[in-house]
Amino acid sequence: MNQAVLIEAREGVLGRISDAFLARPKLLTLLLLLPPLLWIGVVYIGSLFALLLQSFYSLDDYSGLIIHEFTLATYLELLQEANLQIILRTVIMAALVTLACAVIAFPIAYYAARYARGWMKALFYLAVMMPLWSSYLVKIYAWKLILAKEGIVTWFASALNLSWLLNGILSIPVIGGPSLSFSYIGTFLVFVYVWLPYMILPTQAALERVPVNFLEASADLGATPRQTFWTVIFPLALPGIIAGSIFTFSLTLGDYIVPTIVGNSRLFIGMAVYTLQGTSGNIPLAAAFTVVPMAIMGVYLWMAKRMGAFDVL
């Protein structure tokens, strides 16, 4: 674009503006970037700082008003036994959901990357994209239908004479409950369902990049398919799985709608945040709670970057 100086100057105001920018491409970049950067900077980053600021305020127990003074009392409150349990429960759930998503996603991603061709490939892609993009609430609602006591799971169990198995699972302490839609198992199933596509896409992207001659070389050198899988394919797919896990982990950490609708009403971080800011008006503690997933995700993203997960995104 530097040759532009060789041509005649343009006519009119618009022409002169164009010439000015041609001579200074950096200025044009800056001018293009300014509005979106201002928006994200002011609206989003600004709000994040407002949140951080709130977490250093505290709530007056008697008046219920927020005291606008710097204090670490709210963070100390976060360390209470009950609150730590909420955090631990959420992190365990997020880890299990991530693991299950990885296991279920892998065969789909592997099949799509290795065997699907032409229209099959498009079909696989759409079959993953459509559930990913269809309404989040509708997906949760679908599971409310499935897991309800009078719903399809119970019906199938009795049709197959497996009611004893279902009742046995539901009577397991901690993870069981009166019905699947009021148990940790239910919460877990719905989480896995809603975040699964986020795991499939990056895993598939990583698998697409595995060169076929690596596999041939591995086989030629006498490796069994199992050895090829664990020493060649899996390590090369790992960045993709980690990239997917960023989504499944982070989304589970912050969600409050799934455990509200399907679950045993024990709190997760998201639900705690929602109730604290809403009914009890304790925005400082709610803010301090959200700092937890932010900090966890900060560490997680840093580790993921080191393992090369960002190249697949």
Place this chain on the structure above:
Amino acid sequence: MSFKAKRKRPAGLSLAAVGGLLYLHIPLALIVLYAFTTEDKSFQFPPPGYTAKWFSVAWFDRPDIWPPLYLSLKVAAIATFIALILGTLAGAALSRARFFGRETISLLFVLPIALPGIITGISLRSAFDIMGIDFSIWTIVLGHATFCIVVVYNNAIARFRRLSGNLIEASMDLGANGFQTFRHVILPQIGTALLAGGMLAFALSFDEVIVTTFTAGQQSTLPIWMLSELIRPRQRPVTNVVAVFVIIVTLLPILIAYYLTREGEHIGGASK
């Protein structure tokens, strides 16, 4: 395209892949089935009978559905409009220049969807709180536009990268000014990508609930209406009818966006 096409497929793998896809799709099919059930008090399976009356009930007898629907459409339209402008500008700037901090800035645009929605929601909520801003349609739009920018940006930057610089140079060398070049050379080439990005942004905003619950106050968008129906159900099949409508409204843009961007690039919203 690195794997060979003709290879024996292990039966276990095919089974796991098909099973996984069924797991993804059966629940959505059930939503449609239950829109036709005659039982409105529980989720009895199999439905005791089938009827289409809930469609007319939803249309004629439930005036509480319409205001949230209008609000959702309005919010999605405005948020998409803002995201289209800002996302395109960001895509144009970051595709053409290399400078220090470029990676950080692109991470900044992705952040609103990489971090859990609840963080975006409560952040905005506490910012409104500190600045004394009252809830209105604009507080909802503010949140939605923020996470819609990235969808447009992803589509725009992918297309800008494929855009040949020679054409722009030729246009400018032949005497067109920057605006004429944009109108006649750049816009026709990025048009479909912007349309695709805009549709994805619209679908994303139309469906969003987590951020919205923090920025809406007493207002009700369609997802918020649905959430309250999930917590306190009235006529369950009516919720299904609305759910079927929502599936169609969100899926059509996705299919069109896929069609518009299917050559070469993967769809920009791959990471929602």
